[in-house]
Amino acid sequence: MTVQSREFEIAEIEKTELPGHGVRYDFITAENQRIGVIHSRTGRRDLFVCPPEDPDLVAITIHLNEEEAHNLIDMLGGSQVVADMNHLQQQVEGLAIDWLPVLDDAHAANHTIGDLRLRTRTGVSIVAALRDGTAFPAPDPSFRIEPGDTLVVVGTPEGIETASEIITSG
Amino acid sequence: MGDPGLLFLELGGVIVLLAVVARLAVRFSLSPIPLYLIAGLTLGEGGIVELVTSEGFVEIGAGLGVILLLLMMGLEYTASELVQSLKTTASSGIVDFVINYTPGFVAGLILGLGVIPSLFLGGVTYISSSGVAAKLLSDLEWMGNRETPMVLSLLVFEDLAMAVVLPILGGIALGGALSGILVSVPLALVVVALILLAAHRHGERLSELAFSSSDEVNLLTVLGITLVVSGLTERLHVSAAVGAFLVGISLSGQAAHRARELLTPLRDLFAGVFFVFFGLQTDPGELPGVALPVLALAVVTGFTKLFLASWAGKRQGLSARGSRRAGALLLARGEFSIVMAGLGIAAGAPPELAAVAAGYVLIMATAGPIAARLVKG
Numbered sequence: 001m002t003v004q005s006r007e008f009e010i011a012e013i014e015k016t017e018l019p020g021h022g023v024r025y026d027f028i029t030a031e032n033q034r035i036g037v038i039h040s041r042t043g044r045r046d047l048f049v050c051p052p053e054d055p056d057l058v059a060i061t062i063h064l065n066e067e068e069a070h071n072l073i074d075m076l077g078g079s080q081v082v083a084d085m086n087h088l089q090q091q092v093e094g095l096a097i098d099w100l101p102v103l104d105d106a107h108a109a110n111h112t113i114g115d116l117r118l119r120t121r122t123g124v125s126i127v128a129a130l131r132d133g134t135a136f137p138a139p140d141p142s143f144r145i146e147p148g149d150t151l152v153v154v155g156t157p158e159g160i161e162t163a164s165e166i167i168t169s170g
Numbered sequence: 171m172g173d174p175g176l177l178f179l180e181l182g183g184v185i186v187l188l189a190v191v192a193r194l195a196v197r198f199s200l201s202p203i204p205l206y207l208i209a210g211l212t213l214g215e216g217g218i219v220e221l222v223t224s225e226g227f228v229e230i231g232a233g234l235g236v237i238l239l240l241l242m243m244g245l246e247y248t249a250s251e252l253v254q255s256l257k258t259t260a261s262s263g264i265v266d267f268v269i270n271y272t273p274g275f276v277a278g279l280i281l282g283l284g285v286i287p288s289l290f291l292g293g294v295t296y297i298s299s300s301g302v303a304a305k306l307l308s309d310l311e312w313m314g315n316r317e318t319p320m321v322l323s324l325l326v327f328e329d330l331a332m333a334v335v336l337p338i339l340g341g342i343a344l345g346g347a348l349s350g351i352l353v354s355v356p357l358a359l360v361v362v363a364l365i366l367l368a369a370h371r372h373g374e375r376l377s378e379l380a381f382s383s384s385d386e387v388n389l390l391t392v393l394g395i396t397l398v399v400s401g402l403t404e405r406l407h408v409s410a411a412v413g414a415f416l417v418g419i420s421l422s423g424q425a426a427h428r429a430r431e432l433l434t435p436l437r438d439l440f441a442g443v444f445f446v447f448f449g450l451q452t453d454p455g456e457l458p459g460v461a462l463p464v465l466a467l468a469v470v471t472g473f474t475k476l477f478l479a480s481w482a483g484k485r486q487g488l489s490a491r492g493s494r495r496a497g498a499l500l501l502a503r504g505e506f507s508i509v510m511a512g513l514g515i516a517a518g519a520p521p522e523l524a525a526v527a528a529g530y531v532l533i534m535a536t537a538g539p540i541a542a543r544l545v546k547g
Contacts, residue, residue, distance in 0.1 A: 016319045017251060017254060017319065018313070018318065018319055018322055019246075019247055019251040019252075019254070019255055019319075019322045019323055019325075019326045020246040020247050020251070020300075020304075020322060020325075020326065021313065021322065024313075024314060024318075024319070026314070034316075036314055038313055038314055041427070046313065046314065048311075048313075048314035050314070054489070054491060055316070056315055056316040056317060056488065056489050056491065056492035056495075057312075057315055057491070057492070057495075058311055058312060058313070058314040058315050061311040061313070061314060
């Protein structure tokens with residue numbers, strides 16, 4: 001039995017019942033390795049990886065308690081946030097969310113958000129700035145944009161296009 | 171109670187023997203069942219030491235062991251898992267039954283055990299040991315393997331089949347004549363159907379009522395209900411084992427979860443006593459006489475399980491290697507084969523049935539784990 005999971009670009013996740021034990025989720029990576037998680041009824045999470053030469057056989061199983069599972073989720077978290085945001089974007093019609101990188105030579109680099117007047121000019125809001133893996137949610141107009149930042153913006157698709165141009169070339 | 175001192179000495183001796191034997195099994199990653207059986211064979215009639223005072227207690231303990239084994243089996247599965255397994259594995263489940271039940275039945279007829287004991291021997295060779303399979307899955311870390319869901323579904327199907335076969339066998343054993351069979355078999359099936367229907371309709375409410383935040387209350391409630399239902403079904407000639415299985419299926423959610431944890435130690439104790447008791451009932455002197463037929467039966471039913479795995483595996487698109495691993499997991503026969511034979515003996519089968527079943531399980535419960543490790547390479 002196969003369910004379409006809530007991922008978008010990544011491989012399809014397969015869900016399989018393990019009667020008397022729990023549920024198994026797995027998918028095959030681009031490098032042809034099967035990887036998955038077993039949710040056992042006792043609450044344990046087992047992460048397993050299969051070798052490319054025999055995707056039927058488990059090569060390594062890692063038993064994770066709840067805390068360890070959360071640690072792993074945190075470590076892998078970035079992409080999940082992106083996937084969830086993508087999902088949101090698909091669900092709300094007319095609303096677009098995008099990640100706009102600030103290149104070294106971009107107009108917006110070393111300007112404050114207030115300087116750009118993005119909201120006035122395009123209706124687009126900067127909801128977060130990402131810098132070196134740290135997120136600055138809801139930055140003030142006085143927030144200084146640096147080269148290498150990524151700006152998370154929300155608005156209409158056309159507004160975001162204009163905003164992207166402003167950020168790049170003013 | 172004649173002499174409490176002697177009683178405790180004997181019981182303590184039996185349990186210490188179980189402990190030593192279980193430790194050996196853990197050390198060599200083997201199933202403890204064949205070792206428990208050997209422990210039972212060395213005691214009792216015709217063995218090295220004879221138990222006198224505690225035999226009555228051991229007999230009751232063995233009965234509790236069967237009930238707990240079946241209760242735990244029922245608790246393992248939720249009703250939805252059973253339905254799902256029935257749907258997905260019906261055809262391989264039926265093939266499994268046909269090719270693994272028939273050899274035991276035919277062997278029983280050839281050995282001249284009689285028709286009814288042969289029907290029980292069919293059950294002995296049919297049912298794989300879910301205990302051995304579960305232990306191998308966790309020891310070898312095969313739970314994530316692609317063939318594992320197929321193996322588990324087949325085991326569920328076998329357990330369900332047993333819930334149907336046991337009352338039929340009980341009815342036949344009881345009815346004897348055709349007229350008796352015509353009455354007692356349908357009666358047994360109606361009782362089973364009624365309990366299943368009640369479980370389906372009211373299982374959740376029953377589970378909520380049974381659950382308590384106190385472990386003590388949980389343990390006593392579940393054990394009490396199980397014994398009462400088992401007693402009732404036994405009186406209706408359906409077999410106490412089936413009653414216990416049906417209680418296990420009826421309980422779900424938190425009540426089932428806690429009951430599983432609380433009852434596991436009890437099950438381990440009394441199932442151990444049951445295997446020893448079965449060994450006690452078996453006359454070791456009978457074993458050499460049946461050795462060759464048992465060996466032949468083991469070889470034939472070993473191949474039929476491997477064939478089943480490769481046939482079912484191919485239909486599910488498994489690799490040949492995956493199917494071989496599935497076959498090795500299904501190969502072992504253990505606790506439920508002994509339960510089958512034990513019920514046959516209780517229904518009046520000749521002592522040869524005990525000897526054949528004991529010898530057969532000794533081979534199969536040892537061969538399964540060895541085969542699995544060989545396949546792993």
